[in-house]
Amino acid sequence: MKACIALEDGTVFEGVSFTGPGETTGEIVFNTGMSGYQELLSDPSYKGQIVTMTYPLIGNYGFNEEDMESERVQVEAFIVREYCPFPSNFRSQGSLAELLQKYGVLGVEGVDTRALTRHIRQAGAMKGVVSTEDLDHASLVAKAKAAPGLVGRDLAREVTCREPYVWTSKGPVAGTGFAGADPGRYKVVAIDYGLKYNQLRLLAAHGCQVQVVPCQTDADTILAMEPDGIFLSNGPGDPAGIAGVTDTIRELLGKKPIFGICLGNQLLSLAYGGRTYKLKFGHRGINQPVKDLLTGKVEITSQNHGFCVDMASLDENEVELTHINLNDNSVEGIRHRKMPAFSVQYHPENAPGPRDAVYLFERFVQMMS
Incomplete structure (x- = not known):
């Protein structure tokens, strides 16, 4: 299922959803960790943010309930270069996709995350929208501009x-x-x-x-x-x-x-x-x-x-x-x-x-x- 990621400055990236349909807005940021994606996803500090992972392969060890850092997934959406659909770990209780789907959070793969990260480093973190439902670039950019930012919000x-x-x-x-x-x-x-x-x-x-x-x-x-x-x-x-x-x-x-x-x-x-x-x-x-x-x-x-x-x-x-x-x-x-x-x-x-x-x-x- 095709997905588009639009930033408020007009930049657009394309990928594929690995969790199903959806649309959400948030501040797009990047995380440089090679592991720990489950703790990241369940960290309430990420509320209001769409997280991009700089490490290219994500999902290879699945998830387990014991490592949750709060009662639910907190991010608005999750962007990776390559999603691993077949986790292999003795503690795994399911796949990353299953975890995101459980809480209705959109996951997108196939994105040039290196280019996205470089853009954020140069231009700064900014508002964005991720969608499988609206693939019109102009419409998505307008939604990103209209989205609430983090400044002044009581999250x-x-x-x-x-x-x-x-x-x-x-x-x-x-x-x-x-x-x-x-x-x-x-x-x-x-x-x-x-x-x-x-x-x-x-x-x-x-x-x-x-x-x-x-x-x-x-x-x-x-x-x-x-x-x-x-x-x-x-x-x-x-x-x-x-x-x-x-x-x-x-x-x-x-x-x-x-x-x-x-x-x-x-x-x-x-x-x-x-x-x-x-x-x-x-x-x-x-x-x-x-x-x-x-x-x-x-x-x-x-x-x-x-x-x-x-x-x-x-x-x-x-x-x-x-x-x-x-x-x-x-x-x-x-x-x-x-x-x-x-x-x-x-x-x-x-x-x-x-x-x-x-x-x-x-x-x-x-x-x-």
Whole structure:
């Protein structure tokens, strides 16, 4: 089934659907990972985005329910050079096409993904449309231009949990007040802006009982749970577009240790009084080099973000730069000089990706102790 991919600047690519008919819009971005497509697909940070893989062959190990990073596939559409319809892996429970079809997500192959990626790197990430139903180029470009972008959108409220839950070895269980959570020395409230399950797994592995709450939960409710620490998760879209959450974080600052990841890093920076800006094409992959300025060590990291913190907007007497990206020197981590709060822009939960940054969970536990 023929498919067309149209960008808002008028560029059009053609391919073939391997999941059936459909049409969708979103911001078209690329990911440089050679593996980990299932974790990518189920990462809520990709809400509102059409993802292109730079590695040419995708789908060879299928999928399994255990490796899902949220309750469903989150991307708007998935574009690959060559789809493998016959997965071979002892953990596989089905094909990539079956996973996408289960959640009604369009998958397209046969696309010149190298040319598409090069175009995005030169022109920047932009709005696009993928369709098997409308193959008229002019019509598709018009739809791409009319599609909502990411700037100013509150996507976190679309992917956050609807009700609080506790994290257990068997997964999420509805409840509040840490009742039913696996045993742990420290109690952590995780604010869900679009979190990945492996963040909760690693908190639990480091001796934490974890209570997850929706992103709109107010500070009084969180503090009433008497946590030892507060975790700010990753999530999709523009941090400046999420109404009210920075006020909540500001109320929590100084009262409990805070650890933020990705969107959590950006929201913490806004709470400090800083600004964020949109990167040209973002950082998405599992091979980004980051330097820890506190130790001098270089980590290979997993990343997925299109926005970044403007360090110049923060008071250097209050906030310290702790990590930088060695590709473009963008901000990858900060900490407050006077209050127990730190955050990183990348994903230390290593699902998928390297394990270089797991020490950050240990740093959070040390802060709580």
